[in-house]
Amino acid sequence: MRHLLKLVIVVVLLAWVSSPAQTDPPAEVDSVEVAEVTPPGPVTSLSVTDKDNDHGHATVLSWEASVDDSTGLANVISYEIFRWVPFAMDHVDSLRGQLSGLRAEIAAAEDVTDEMETRLDLLEAAFDAAIDNLPQAHGQYPQNGEWRSVGVVASGVTAYGNTGTKEPTSADYIPDYADLYYRVDAVTADPVVRTASEVYGPVQCYGQWFNTDRSPVLVAVLAFGFFTLLFVTLAKKGTDLYVRPLAGIEAVDDAIGRATEMGRPILYVLGLGSAADVATIASFTILGRVAKRVAEYQTALIVPTYEPIVMTVAQEVVKSSYLDAGRPDDFKEDTVFFVTQSQFAYVAAVNGIMLRELPATCIYMGKFFAESLILAETGALAGSIQIAGTDEIAQIPFFIVACDYTLIGEELYAASAYLGREPILLGSLKAQDYAKALVVAFSVIGLIFANLEWTWFVDLFHVAN
Amino acid sequence: MSRTAVIVFAIVVVLFAVSWVAKAVVLSDTSDSGTLDAFLVTVAAFLTLAIYSFLYKDNPYYKFAEHLFVGVSAAFWMCQGFWTTIVGNLLPRLSEGMANWFMQPYQPGGYDLGFLNLSYTVLYWIPVILGLLLLMRLSPKGGWLSRWPLALIIGTTAGLNFVRYLRSDFIVQVSSTFVPLLGQEPHQWQGIGAFFSNFSLDASGQFVALLANWVIFIGVFCGLVYFFFSKEHTGLFGRASRVGIWVLMITFGASFGYTVMGRISLLVGRLTFLFEDWLGLIT
Amino acid sequence: MNNIGIIISLVLIFGGLLWLLIRSIGGHEVDRRVIFLFIFLSVAAPVIFRITFQEKATPVVEALFDRIENLPPGSNVLLSFDFDPAMAPEVQPMANAISRHCLNNGYNVVFMSLWATGQSLMTTTLSRVILPEFPELVDGVDYINIGYKAGNEGVLNVIVSDFRKMFPTDVNSVPLDSTEIFKDIKSCADLDLIIALGGGRPGPKEWVLFVGDPADVPVGVGVAAVVAPQLYPYYPQQIVGILGGVKGAAEYEQELTSHHERFADMDTPGIDMMGPQTLAHVVIMAFIVIGNIVYFRSRGKGGKS
Known part of the structure; x- marks a missing residue:
């Protein structure tokens, strides 16, 4: 059975390889004389280049309008763009269709047989080979291929982007590093009456490593990197x-100190941000400082978290703060x-904690959203001193209206650098200042x-x- | 449990039952599942009221609703995490068999580097391993292993955000402050005489347009001065920073107003539910 | 009947406020629960008696309305439902109005969500608005619901260059490749307009940062009031228009009903909500005045003593 299949595929492949020889090259559609409409002047100075700053698979065409575009005979109503496509592309299309059909068949099948898998492997190999063959097939211009329309633009327009996809599995695939040939037809109201430009080519498209448009x-x-490195180095040097x-x-x-005197806990809320948010990172530093003090004074600390x-x-931060304070055993x-x-x-839970535990101090540092006022108001109700930063x-x-102290925006980062005195934080704060x-x-x-x-x-x- | 508490509880139970029955009678005309719908609407209404009862004072009904909410949402997010991240994003790329098992479309793919073909079935083992490492937190000895995936998460997010924010929030925003201070289309500056003779407080007039541009410029300038931490806020610098904090406070006021509107909307939403869906006072 | 109800409630509310003012001048404190009661009354009365006002669109709303109105037929518009039930009273009216507008004007509309909770709200819009009001439209041709995908900004980062990598199928497991609407849409760059509805994270800001700016696609936003002020710096360069809170929704509904005969009698939850809003705001302002009177009186007394 498998041998039979292989045989069939080989026959199909052979049939394709020999097929272009049997096909006559198509007649060039240059200009067809029709009595009523005079053919317009051709498009001149056609130039095709690779599209800049992309991942390849695209070209940009530009040309000078026909003399009969809105002037002269004024009979050009559109321009039709043609690309020379080798017949090998049809083979790719056919294999692509077969491949997606087979994949669908396999997906729908109750159990996938070895035979199906063999067919898939062979077909995939044939498809890859056909894709690899495309640049060479393009090189055979003008043999074994034909002109195909890729787009139409209105008269007056003198540029066109022929953008394909990079995925060979898509019908819009344009191969990179293959010789492409283009021509543009000036078309009149009678679509048969048209004049082709001179062929432009070969031109190749390819991807760029760096998108210069994004230089800023x-x-x-x-x-930013320079400032940060500079100031971090300076901070490290002391x-x-x-x-x-x-x-x-x-x-x-x-x-x-107040919490210690009152014998009530301190509530520290890190907000709703993720661990990657700068505000949360700054909050970790402040939490470290608070936890260290809390460990020294032996006050209770409550840190309910959202993420x-x-x-x-x-947990790591608090643990290491207890360690720094010399009381690792007190850490729970x-x-x-x-x-x-x-x-x-989360807010409902934290509110509940506030009203049950009546913390002496509530500290909210990090990213907060709609819950900020609910938290701060409940904290005020519980009679806590409140310090916030977001x-x-x-x-x-x-926070400004409901808390005793608020760190506005970047002050949160600054506070973290100020407290931590860590070279990295201090350096970045300085870098931001200069930015x-x-x-x-x-x-x-x-x-x-x-204004000038x-x-x-x-x-x-x-x-x- | 005090006597009052028992009486209040009994009243709540009776009210709930009455509401359920009454709603079921009303809904049975229009819906086949009237009894169930009536139960759901009644539960929603009672939970809404239980949460609002916090405004009077903390009470067991509020606590019940709060705990229910915490429990339900924790379970909801856990299920969501499993079905949307693991089943939705990971398995369909990892293995065709698994994808079929969970009735998800198989998503093959990968990157062909020329010398090496990295298919998803290989690549997606990396997040699986990192995820498992993250779970090592639970192990007393292997806890340190969870730092590696954490570092990766923080690093990639920071990197990804850095470029995006730098572009949208820095470069484009800086260029947005290049506003014309004297005149712009359709209000070209034509001298002080023309300015005063055409003076109008209309929102589309020249004066308002220019004022807005000046506010943007001064606001950005003084606001940035306030957030400059390397210099004591004294002298001229201090005065600019005072203006900065004023600008900030005015902004916060506007923001506060917007938020009040948002909060009232939520109340309107809930009251509309209570009056329309539950009590049927409005149609 | 309604008018009598309105008059009685207004008399109650403003009479009560006056009484509070007199009491507070007399040195009595106002219990916070009294404030809650007044807010409840000022919201409940207009909800029950349906007090509404005529809206006039502000430039930021008009900009978005005009942008949508003037797209050519067949444009691809994406609506992202990035909100949860807590934001729904504000954002759902916008979502409904914009969906109606886009579908009425013959655009291809893609519905998606970055929030797990957004998917069910999207289904609400589809089943209560789209299906009954636009029975002639075909799923997969005129509109498509591609559902929710976990991954937050990660999802945006992928669909900015390829939709199918994140959404191989729509919400009903139909492959995107087989749908008419996705024939011409490969990535976000093929969209003519993105409307981000939400207010949290990921939300409108992430759409601007991860899709709007890099792919150069215009982004319009409909957001909960809380975050609206944060988005103004992006207008008009990076965001084409902003609907902020229920006021934005009401203005959009007004524009829609006045420009399109078809929607003259549509549900206008946004406009309906502005009645309670207005009365509640007046009451809040009254309390700010009363609060300040009490504050300055007590300060004055403190100064003297």
Whole structure:
């Protein structure tokens, strides 16, 4: 059975290899004389190039309009774009159809037989071979192929993008590194009356490693990277990098003292962010500081978390803080616990904790959403001192009105750097400060230039796709 | 349990039963599953009221609703995680047999590097292994292994976000502050005389358009000064930072107003449910 | 009957407020539960007696409406339902109105969700609005529901270059390749407009960052009021229009009903909600005034003593 199948496939392959020889090359459609309509002047200066800044499989055509496009005879109504396609492409199409049919058959089959798998393997091999053969088949121009229409544009238009896909499994596949030939027909109201341009080719399409249109992003990344590296290195060397003191942070120590005096716990909420959010990362540093103090004063700490990964990291942070404070034995695993990943269910649970445990201090640091006011209001109801910090702009107002101290936006990051004094955090904060200085400088310069209508500076900020 | 609590509980149970029966009678005319629908609507209404009872004071009904919510949502997200991430995203790429078993469309694919063909069936074992490593947290000895997948998660997300944010929130936003301060289409600057003779407070007028641009410029400038941490806020710098904090506070006020609207909408939504779906007061 | 109800409730509310004002001037504190009661009354009365107001579209809403209105027929529009039941009272009216608008104008509409909870709300819109009001439209040809996919921004990062890698089939397991609507859609770049409905994360901002900007596709947003102010910096360069909260929904509904005869009698939950909103806002403002009076009185007394 298998041998029979192989035989059939070999016969099919042979039939295809010999088939182009039997087919006559198609007649070129140049211009057909019809009495009523005079053929228009041809398109001139056709040029085809590879499309820049892409992953290949696309070309861009441009030309000069026919003399009879809106001038002269003014009888051009559209341009039709043709690409020379080798017959090998039909074979690819046919194999593609067979392959998807067979795949569908296998997917629908109750049990997949060896025979089906053999057929699939052979067909896949034949398909891959046919794809590999395409550049060579394109090289046979003008033998064994024909002109095929790839698109139509209205008169007046003098450019066209012939964009294919990179997947050979798609019917729009255009091979890279194959010689492509194009021509453009100027078409009149009678579609038979048309004039073809000179053939342009060969041209090859291929992908680029770097998209130059996105250079501004690279420059920004490099600038940020440079600032960060510079300041982190300086901080590591022990250079004194000044960060102005923040009221909210100085309040944290007082609040911990207060909790100790009152003998009530401290509630630390890390927010709803993931462990990758900068706000959550900053919050970990502050949690570390709070946990260390809590360990020293032997106050209770409650850290309900929203995300399993955040919980994991927070547990590590608190554990190492207890270790730093020299009290590793006082650390309890259930200080940091997971509640749920549903926003309001989480809030409901935290609210319940607040009203039952009546914490002396509630600290909210991290990413917060709609739950911010519910949390802060319940905390106020429980009579806690509240310190908040978030970079979620929409939530800052609630914290400002309901909490005693609020770290606004970036102050949260600054607080984390200020407390931690870790070279990496301090260095990045400094780098951000300089980036902000750059933004101010660019804004002012750009504003002046834009008002003077010097657009070159504004264009530097244009990121194309 | 105090006597009052028992009486309140009894009243709640009776009210629930009455509501269920009454609703079932109403719904039985239009629906085959009237009794079940009536039960669901009544449960939803009582849970809504239980949560709102917190506004009066903390009470066992609120706690019940809260715990129910926490429990149900934890289970919901766990099931969602399994069916959408593991069954929905992982298995259909990992193995055809597994995909068929869970009746998911098989999604073959991969990357051909020329010298090496990495198919999904091979590649997707990487997340499986990383996921298992993450679970090593539960092991007292192998806990440290979970740091590797964590590092990968944080690293990739940070990298991915860095480029996107830098482009959309930095480069494009900086260029958005290049606003014309004197005049723009359709309001070209034609001298101070023309400006005052055409003066109007209309939203589409020249004055309002220019004012908006000035507010953007000054707001961005002073706001950034406030968030500059490397310098003490004194002198001229301090004054700009004062303006910055004012701008921030005005923004927060606007934001607050928007949020009040959002919260009222939620209340309207719930009350509409209570009045329309439960009590049938409005149609 | 309605008018009498409206008058009685207004008298109750404003009479009560006046009484509170007098009491607070007299030095009495207002219990927070009294505030809750007033908010309840000010919301409940207009809900029961149906107080509504005429809306006028603001430029940000009009911009989105005009953008949708002026797309050529056959345009591909994607609606992403990235919200949950908690946001539904605000966002669902927008979702319904925009769906109606797009389908009425003959666009190909793709429905999807980045939130697990969004899928059921999407089904609500489809079964309560699309199917009864547009029986002539064919699933897979005029619109398609490709459902929810887990992966948040990861999903966006993939579909920006290839839909099929994330969504091989639609929600009914029909392969996308076999649907008419996805014949010309390979990636997000083939869309003419994206409408991101939501307010959390992932949500409108992620659509701008991960799809709108990189693929150069216009993004319009309909968001819960809480996050609307954060999206204004992206307008008009990166976001074509913003519907913020129920006010945005109401304005959009007004535009839709006045521009399209067909929708003159449609449900307008957004407009209906603006009655309670307005009254509640007035009550809140009154309480701010009362609160300030009490505050300044107590401060004044403190200063003297």
